[in-house]
Amino acid sequence: MLDVIMKKYGQKAGLPKDKQHFHCLKHSIATHLLETTNDIMFVKDWLGHKNIQNTLVYAQLTNKARDEQARKAFAALKIV
Numbered sequence: 667m668l669d670v671i672m673k674k675y676g677q678k679a680g681l682p683k684d685k686q687h688f689h690c691l692k693h694s695i696a697t698h699l700l701e702t703t704n705d706i707m708f709v710k711d712w713l714g715h716k717n718i719q720n721t722l723v724y725a726q727l728t729n730k731a732r733d734e735q736a737r738k739a740f741a742a743l744k745i746v
């Protein structure tokens with residue numbers, strides 16, 4: 667059912683065929699949650715995963731988030 671809905675609205679949004687499925691949405695949501703919360707355990711719980719390894723498949727750290735975290739870490743160490 668969810669894949670049917672994703673395909674319908676994915677086509678309307680002009681998404682490529684390989685992105686018109688529920689798991690693409692799940693990846694996007696997981697990545698967005700990780701980027702905004704920086705809390706992988708929150709993402710794990712929100713997705714309903716029992717195993718953190720499953721969450722790591724879906725939630726990917728973006729370059730923007732990685733750079734921001736590095737900037738904060740280095741600033742805290744007074745390196746930059």
